[in-house]
Amino acid sequence: MTLQTLTAHELLNLIKQKKTSAQEIYRSISSQIEKTEKDVHAYAHIFQNPKIEESRECPIPVAIKDNICITDKLTTCSSKILSGFRPPYNATVIEKLKNSGAVFIGHTNMDEFAFGSSTETSYYGPTHNPHKLECVPGGSSGGSAAAVAANEAIWALGSDTGGSIRQPAAFCGVVGLKPTYGRVSRYGLIAFASSLDQIGPITKDVRDAALLMNIIAGYDEKDSTSANIPIPDYTQALIDNVKGLKIGIPKEYFIEGLSEEVKRAVFNAIDLLKKQGAIFKEISLPHTAYAVATYYIVATAEASSNLARFDGVQYGLRIQPQKTRKNPIVDLYEETRDAGFGLEAKRRIMLGTYSLSSGYYDAYYLKGLKVRTLIKQDFEKAFETLDAIITPTTPTTAFKIGEKANDPLSMYLSDIYTISANLSGIPAISIPCATGKDNLPIGLQIMAKPFDEEMLFRISYTFEKNKNH
Amino acid sequence: MISQEDVQYVASLSRIHLKKDEVECLSKDLEKIVDYIKKLESLETANIQPTSHVLPIQNVFREDIIKPSLSQKEALHFSIEQHQGCFKVPKIIE
Structure with missing residues (x-):
C-alpha cells in the first residue's frame, strides 16, 4: 500500500470503510521518512512513538513547523539560541489538532526564526526540494512544504509572515494557505512579526486545506489579536463553479523579473477559469x-x-x-x-x-507604517468591485541551493508577490498550477477580502477540478 | 552611509557582541538594504495615518478571573539555571 501518497480525505474514507487504520497510515509515513528524509531533510526533530488513537475523528499524520510550541517537544525555531528548549505548554493550534486525534510526526526545518525564503538559514542545515534535490524548497516553512511534497507527512502547519507558507508551497507543488490575520490563533507561535504572522495549512490538495482549516481556525481568548468572528464549515466552500465571479489581474505583478514559464502558466490558469465563467479584468495596485x-x-x-x-x-x-x-x-x-x-x-x-x-x-x-496604509488601501479599493485577485505566487520556480545565499536583497525580492497580503492582512492561497522546466512546480496565488477564505477555496477547487480535463 | 561605528552602536543597542568580520559584513549589507528602503522617500505621506495593525481591535479586555496557569515548578522546568524557585543569573550589582 502507498498510503503516504494519499490525501487526508482519501485516508479518512479508507478508515471509514475499515480498509486501513491509523497505525497503518503512520507506518507508511514512517517508512517513507526512512527512505527519503536523508536526501530531503524536511525535519528538524522527529518525534518517537507519537500517540495514535484509532477511535479518533482525524488520526492524520501532521508535521509542525519548528516555531509552534508542543509541550515537552524540542521547539527551536531551527536556531542555536533555542537549543534544548521544550515548551511547558501547547500552542492553541496544537491543542485543536490533538483534540481531533492528529498524529504529530515531528517539527519541520525552517529558516532560523522564519527569517528567509529558502530554509538555508536553519541551524540544522538546508532542506532540499523533493522535486529536485539541488534546489531550495522555499522558505521559511520549507521543511513543512517539503515534508508534504515528499509524502513524509499528510498535512503540515507552517507560518506566513511575508509569504513563508505560500512561497514554499509553490516551490514544492503543494497547497499553502495564509489565512486572514486574526483567523487562526497565534498563541504558542514563537513570534517573528506579530502584526503579520499567521499560522496556516500546507496540504496536497484544496479539500485537505479546507479540512485542516476547519480544525485550526477560530477565536481564541489567549490571542488578543484573534478575531471573534464565526468560522464557517470550509468544506461547504468547495464548489466547482466560478460563474460570474469578478477576478482582478494586477498589472504591477507582471513585470521585469517574472519568468516566462511562470507568466505563461498563470495566464493558462486564467484562461481555464475564464472558460468556467469567471470574469477577469486588469487592475492596478499602484503601491506594489x-x-x-x-x-x-x-x-x-x-x-x-x-x-x-x-x-x-x-x-x-x-x-x-x-x-x-x-x-x-x-x-x-x-x-x-x-x-x-x-x-x-x-x-x-x-x-x-x-x-x-x-x-x-x-x-x-x-514612514513604513504610512506606506503600509497605502498598500492596504490599494486592496480595499480593488475589492470594492472584485471577488478575488490572481497573481503568480513567485517570480520564478525554485532556485538552486546557494544561489541567493550571499545576496540578502535578492533573496528579499523573491517574496515580492506574497508580502502585500501580510501587510494588508488579507487571506491568500498558493495552489500548484503547472510544472515548469526541470520538473519544478509553479504556483498560482489567489487573494480575497478579509475573512473570505471561502472565496479562495471556491476558486482553487474549481481550478483543481478542471485543470486535467 | 552606514559606518562600522554605526553598526557597533546598533549592535550594542541590540545586545549582540559582534565579531570583527561580522561588523564589516553587516555594514555593507545594511548599507545596501537601507539604500533600497529609501525608495519610500519618493512617496508623499504627510496626511496618511500609519497602520501598525490591520484589524480594528482596541483594548481587548476580559473579566479579572483567575484561570489555571503554569505552576512555578513547570515554568522553571526547562530553565538554564535556577535557584530557590527563580531563574539564576550572574551578579548584576557590584
Whole structure:
C-alpha cells in the first residue's frame, strides 16, 4: 500500500470503510521518512512513538513547523539560541489538532526564526526540494512544504509572515494557505512579526486545506489579536463553479523579473477559469513596488523587539562569559546572542533596531507604517468591485541551493508577490498550477477580502477540478 | 552611509557582541538594504495615518478571573539555571 501518497480525505474514507487504520497510515509515513528524509531533510526533530488513537475523528499524520510550541517537544525555531528548549505548554493550534486525534510526526526545518525564503538559514542545515534535490524548497516553512511534497507527512502547519507558507508551497507543488490575520490563533507561535504572522495549512490538495482549516481556525481568548468572528464549515466552500465571479489581474505583478514559464502558466490558469465563467479584468495596485521595502522595515522592527526575549537568562542557550567586558549580565546577553543567532537573524535584528532608533524612527519606521496604509488601501479599493485577485505566487520556480545565499536583497525580492497580503492582512492561497522546466512546480496565488477564505477555496477547487480535463 | 561605528552602536543597542568580520559584513549589507528602503522617500505621506495593525481591535479586555496557569515548578522546568524557585543569573550589582 502507498498510503503516504494519499490525501487526508482519501485516508479518512479508507478508515471509514475499515480498509486501513491509523497505525497503518503512520507506518507508511514512517517508512517513507526512512527512505527519503536523508536526501530531503524536511525535519528538524522527529518525534518517537507519537500517540495514535484509532477511535479518533482525524488520526492524520501532521508535521509542525519548528516555531509552534508542543509541550515537552524540542521547539527551536531551527536556531542555536533555542537549543534544548521544550515548551511547558501547547500552542492553541496544537491543542485543536490533538483534540481531533492528529498524529504529530515531528517539527519541520525552517529558516532560523522564519527569517528567509529558502530554509538555508536553519541551524540544522538546508532542506532540499523533493522535486529536485539541488534546489531550495522555499522558505521559511520549507521543511513543512517539503515534508508534504515528499509524502513524509499528510498535512503540515507552517507560518506566513511575508509569504513563508505560500512561497514554499509553490516551490514544492503543494497547497499553502495564509489565512486572514486574526483567523487562526497565534498563541504558542514563537513570534517573528506579530502584526503579520499567521499560522496556516500546507496540504496536497484544496479539500485537505479546507479540512485542516476547519480544525485550526477560530477565536481564541489567549490571542488578543484573534478575531471573534464565526468560522464557517470550509468544506461547504468547495464548489466547482466560478460563474460570474469578478477576478482582478494586477498589472504591477507582471513585470521585469517574472519568468516566462511562470507568466505563461498563470495566464493558462486564467484562461481555464475564464472558460468556467469567471470574469477577469486588469487592475492596478499602484503601491506594489513599495511592498518589499515597507515589509523589511515593519517586519524587522517587530522582530528586533520580539527577539529581545532570547537573552540566555531563562531557557535555551547560555554562554557564560570568560572575562568581564562591560558587566557580567550584559556580557552574558551579548555573548549568548552573538553565539546563538545566525547571520541573517543578526542582520534583521540590527535593521529593525536601526529603523526604531532615535533619529531614524520617523524616517524609516513611521514612514513604513504610512506606506503600509497605502498598500492596504490599494486592496480595499480593488475589492470594492472584485471577488478575488490572481497573481503568480513567485517570480520564478525554485532556485538552486546557494544561489541567493550571499545576496540578502535578492533573496528579499523573491517574496515580492506574497508580502502585500501580510501587510494588508488579507487571506491568500498558493495552489500548484503547472510544472515548469526541470520538473519544478509553479504556483498560482489567489487573494480575497478579509475573512473570505471561502472565496479562495471556491476558486482553487474549481481550478483543481478542471485543470486535467 | 552606514559606518562600522554605526553598526557597533546598533549592535550594542541590540545586545549582540559582534565579531570583527561580522561588523564589516553587516555594514555593507545594511548599507545596501537601507539604500533600497529609501525608495519610500519618493512617496508623499504627510496626511496618511500609519497602520501598525490591520484589524480594528482596541483594548481587548476580559473579566479579572483567575484561570489555571503554569505552576512555578513547570515554568522553571526547562530553565538554564535556577535557584530557590527563580531563574539564576550572574551578579548584576557590584
